[in-house]
Amino acid sequence: MGKTLSEKIIARAAGRDSVQPDEIVTVEVDLAMIHDSGGPRRYWKTMQEMDVGVWDRDKLVVVSDHYVPAKDIAAAEILQLTRDFAAYYDIPRFHEAEGIAHTIMIEKGYVRPGMLYVGGDSHSLTGGAIGSFAVGMGSTDMLRIVTTGTTWLRVPHTIRVVLDGSMPRGVAAKDLILTMIGDHTMAGGLYKTLEFHGSGIEAMSIEERSVLSNMCAEIGAKAGIVPADAVTRRYLADRGIEQDEPYPASDHDATFVDTWSYAGTEVQPVVARPHRHDDVVPITAAGEPPIGRAYIGACTGAKYEDLAMAAEVLQGRSVAPNVLLQVAPASRAALQRAIETGVASRLMEAGAHILPTGCGACPGIGTGVLAPGEVCISTTSRNARGRMGSPDSEVYLASPYSVAAAAVAGRVVDPRAMLTEDAA
Amino acid sequence: MIEGTAWKFGDNVDTDVIIPGKYLILPANEAAEHVMAGIRPGFADEVSPGDVIVGGSNFGTGSSRESAPRAIKDAGIAAIVAKSFARIFFRNCINVGLAPVECARADEIEEGMRVRVDVDNGRVEILDTGQSFDAVRLPEEIASILEAGGLVPMLKEQFRR
Ligand code: SF4
Numbered sequence: 001m002g003k004t005l006s007e008k009i010i011a012r013a014a015g016r017d018s019v020q021p022d023e024i025v026t027v028e029v030d031l032a033m034i035h036d037s038g039g040p041r042r043y044w045k046t047m048q049e050m051d052v053g054v055w056d057r058d059k060l061v062v063v064s065d066h067y068v069p070a071k072d073i074a075a076a077e078i079l080q081l082t083r084d085f086a087a088y089y090d091i092p093r094f095h096e097a098e099g100i101a102h103t104i105m106i107e108k109g110y111v112r113p114g115m116l117y118v119g120g121d122s123h124s125l126t127g128g129a130i131g132s133f134a135v136g137m138g139s140t141d142m143l144r145i146v147t148t149g150t151t152w153l154r155v156p157h158t159i160r161v162v163l164d165g166s167m168p169r170g171v172a173a174k175d176l177i178l179t180m181i182g183d184h185t186m187a188g189g190l191y192k193t194l195e196f197h198g199s200g201i202e203a204m205s206i207e208e209r210s211v212l213s214n215m216c217a218e219i220g221a222k223a224g225i226v227p228a229d230a231v232t233r234r235y236l237a238d239r240g241i242e243q244d245e246p247y248p249a250s251d252h253d254a255t256f257v258d259t260w261s262y263a264g265t266e267v268q269p270v271v272a273r274p275h276r277h278d279d280v281v282p283i284t285a286a287g288e289p290p291i292g293r294a295y296i297g298a299c300t301g302a303k304y305e306d307l308a309m310a311a312e313v314l315q316g317r318s319v320a321p322n323v324l325l326q327v328a329p330a331s332r333a334a335l336q337r338a339i340e341t342g343v344a345s346r347l348m349e350a351g352a353h354i355l356p357t358g359c360g361a362c363p364g365i366g367t368g369v370l371a372p373g374e375v376c377i378s379t380t381s382r383n384a385r386g387r388m389g390s391p392d393s394e395v396y397l398a399s400p401y402s403v404a405a406a407a408v409a410g411r412v413v414d415p416r417a418m419l420t421e422d423a424a
Numbered sequence: 425m426i427e428g429t430a431w432k433f434g435d436n437v438d439t440d441v442i443i444p445g446k447y448l449i450l451p452a453n454e455a456a457e458h459v460m461a462g463i464r465p466g467f468a469d470e471v472s473p474g475d476v477i478v479g480g481s482n483f484g485t486g487s488s489r490e491s492a493p494r495a496i497k498d499a500g501i502a503a504i505v506a507k508s509f510a511r512i513f514f515r516n517c518i519n520v521g522l523a524p525v526e527c528a529r530a531d532e533i534e535e536g537m538r539v540r541v542d543v544d545n546g547r548v549e550i551l552d553t554g555q556s557f558d559a560v561r562l563p564e565e566i567a568s569i570l571e572a573g574g575l576v577p578m579l580k581e582q583f584r585r
Contacts, residue, residue, distance in 0.1 A: 024565050037448060038488060046576055050583045067449075074449050122488040122512055138490040138512055140519035140575045147579070152565055186436055187482035191511055220482060222511055276436075363487070364445035384438040384486060386462045387445065 002251025004158040005225055006193040009133040009248065013116040021157045021255075031059055031110065031132075032145050033119035035101050037066035037365070040085035041078050042139040047147060054089040055149040061093040061110055062086045063101035066365050068358040099331025099357050102126035102299040106210055107333055109239035113228035113247045118145055123299055123381065125221065128213035129206055130236075131228030131247055133193075136217065156222045158193040160256040163200030165264035170416040172309060172399035173204065173211035174301065174379065178270045180260065181219050182280025189221035192257070195250060196226045200264040206235045207305045214300040215381050218277050269402050269415055271377070274394035275385040283402055286412045293376035294319070294407035295388070296400055297328035297355070298362040301379025304334040304343075306400040311338075311346040313404035313418050319351035320410035326368050327352045328360035350408075361388050370395070377406045425542055426502040426523070427551075428474035432535040435480035437463065439492040439513060442484070448491060455491045456498035468499040476541060478533045479506035483524075484513025490520065497522040503541045505530050505548055505559070518566055521574035526560040543570070 003011070003018060011019045013027035034040065039062065047053070054060055062082065070076035079096065086094035095104055102123050105111045113131035118124065120142035127134030137151070145151050163176065181188075194216045201209070209226045216224025226232075228247035236243060250256075269283040296302050296310050307329060319325045327347055329335035335357060338344040348354065361368035362380040369389030370376055376388060376395050383395035396412060405415035441462030447455045460467035477496065483506035484492060493516045496504065503523040507530045517524040523543045530548070533539060538551040546561035562570065572578040 024563055038490065042452070042490070050580055052583055078449070120488065122486065136488050136512055138488045138516040138519065140490060141515055144575060144579060147583075186485060187508065187510075190482060190508060220485065220510060363448075364440075365448060382438075382440065382486060384440040384462075387438075387440045391444070391462055 001255065002253035004193065004250045004254045004256070005195060005227055005248060006133050006156055006158055006223060009114055009116050010153060010155055019155045021155050023155045024152055025155060026150055026152050027116055028149055029059070029118045029145055029151060030115040031061070031117040032142070033061045033063060033101055033105055033124065034142050034146065035066060035121060036064040036078055036082045038120045038139045039082060039142070041081050043143040044081065044085050046143060052147045054091070054146055057089055057091050059149065060091055060146060061105065062091050063104055064096040065100045066359045066363065068097040069356050071367060097356070097358065099333065100299040100359055102214060103303055103330040103334070106130060106206065107331055109236055109241045112236070112241070113232060118151060122217050123214050125216050125224045126210050126214040126299060128216070128223050128225040129210035131226060131232055133223055133225065134213070135223055154191070156191055156193045157257040158195050158250070159189060160259045161194050161196050162198040162259060162261045163196070163264055164198050164261065166200050166203050167264045167267045170401050170419045171267050171269055172401060173208040174399040175270050176262065176267050177212050177215040178272050178280050178397060179262070179267060181215070181272070181278045182270065184219060184260065186218060186276070186278040187220045189216060189219035192221050193223040193225060194219070194221050196224070201226060202229060202231070205305060206231060207303045210303070211300050218381060269399060271402065271412060272383060272397040274383055274396065277381070277383055277397055283398065283412060283414050288411045288413055289375065290411045291375045291377045291396070291406050292323060293370065293374055294323055294325040294403050295361060295368065295376055295378040295380065296403055297326070297360050297378070298380040299330055300381045301400060302328055302330040302334065304337045306379060307334060307338045307347065308341070308343050309400040310404035311343040313401055313415055314350035314408065315346050317350055317408045317418070319407045323407050323410050325350070325352045325407040326355055328355035328368065329357045332357055363387070364389050377403050377412060379403050425540060426474060426476065427538070427540045428476050428502060429472065430476050430478045430533050430535060430537045430539050431471065432533070433463070433477060433479045436482045436485050437479055438486040439484055439489050440486050442492040443489060443495050448489060452491055452494050453498065456495040459495035459499045471500045473500035474502045475500060476539050477501050477504045478530055479504060480531060481507040483509050485510040488512045490516045493517045493522050494520045503543065505533065505539070505541060507531065518569050519575040521570060523570060527557050529557040
């Protein structure tokens with residue numbers, strides 16, 4: 001019987017010929033990522049007590065993104081400890097304030113097709129955009145991986161997601177994944193792999209694919225894989241990584257427990273309403289609520305293409321006087337490219353406040369958090385009560401187009417109107 | 425055997441409300457005082473050791489922060505009985521030595537009821553009504569981590585050898 005991509009990758013990492021869904025296996029991971037918030041500060045002391053070091057310094061990536069730039073002394077100490085850890089174990093791939101871990105792992109070509117990759121963060125699924133089996137885990141699981149390179153996994157069942165045809169202008173991967181979350185609820189993919197297929201996916205850039213993989217976390221999934229293809233090969237080649245071998249894929253007779261199908265042309269701009277990311281409605285049915293804050297940030301919402309989408313809407317327009325639009329680029333590379341292409345100046349001319357790269361207000365840890373009563377529309381991934389600051393603030397989740405359009409209108413509106421206007 | 429009072433929560437309890445982001449800067453033991461700050465402030469003071477949290481489906485969804493189950497355990501909660509768990513949260517519970525008990529009929533348990541939880545045999549009993557429900561038994565590989573008191577004691581034992 002055929003095997004899914006997840007089963008193949010897990011079997012290889014477990015040193016087995018094949019594995020079955022629901023089986024628990026021990027695997028050797030190919031790549032691991034830890035960050036400043038859930039990383040060394042949580043277990044370096046334990047490592048010293050146990051008198052063990054890092055299992056393989058070349059397979060570990062350390063990123064400081066949650067607490068950069070330090071807003072107080074306690075944050076500075078967390079960054080210092082992370083820096084000391086990287087220096088002590090001589091970790092070659094340590095990145096502080098260079099971007100959000102999930103974006104860096106892809107942008108720098110660290111994650112590769114077919115890898116079993118584990119990150120110490122719930123959005124580590126992002127690596128699935130490159131065709132890896134990418135999962136997130138908590139601190140103590142990462143302690144085991146950092147010191148032994150192994151972990152246990154329950155082999156997931158796979159749901160096939162098909163996007164037939166490309167989506168119209170003004171509609172982004174964020175709209176597709178929010179639509180999926182709305183249709184299937186935040187527990188709809190619990191413990192499963194979501195594997196993406198169809199002509200709409202094949203035509204999608206790696207950055208847009210990474211939005212899908214990233215937010216499979218919001219549907220409860222273990223992994224969100226876009227099988228590697230010609231787009232992946234080109235993306236890696238652009239980073240000097242030449243791969244000739246065929247990429248692993250699911251067999252055509254593999255067992256999928258379900259299929260979720262979407263027609264590209266029917267996907268429309270949507271928003272997730274406060275305080276549930278699965279309370280999703282078409283943006284035209286949201287009732288145009290007024291907003292005072294627009295936030296373009298996070299691993300899922302502030303890569304170069306996200307900034308470019310926002311700039312497309314903001315070009316020749318201004319942010320409404322009562323709105324604060326903040327942009328926290330997902331990486332230094334994203335910002336640099338936005339500067340080179342003029343995207344950054346279009347954002348700034350419209351009145352955007354550019355924040356440093358990092359997690360920023362997304363987890364309510366960094367700068368740009370919300371006060372009680374503030375209503376925000378955001379390109380981030382979650383809107384649980386208090387996620388971005390005060391428990392009495394409200395967050396709508398939407399695409400970069402929709403967030404930019406809301407910043408201009410001062411309320412939640414359909415961004416397509418602003419895109420057709422300049423086409424006319 | 426675990427025996428205590430049930431504290432009831434709903435579906436999709438997010439780790440962002442169990443330990444809001446602003447407390448993550450604190451060391452784990454200090455963060456514990458703020459457990460459930462986003463949904464039921466003052467919870468840590470109300471709980472007695474051995475009490476049980478009862479949740480709906482997808483308990484512990486969201487961020488991978490291990491501070492969430494750690495804070496629940498530090499508050500004195502001995503087990504979480506829920507219809508289902510978010511996967512990282514489930515692992516984190518095992519790793520900090522807090523029993524996650526998956527029970528399809530968890531929603532029949534009311535706030536304040538006395539419950540008895542048999543983790544090894546997969547049973548949940550409501551002492552007030554005498555009802556008894558099946559729960560999912562943990563696979564051996566996972567139960568052994570819980571029995572060791574969590575993943576750190578287990579690793580310490582491994583590295584000692
Ligand atoms: S940007 Fe937000 S979702 Fe992404 S890693 Fe940082 S805190 Fe998590």
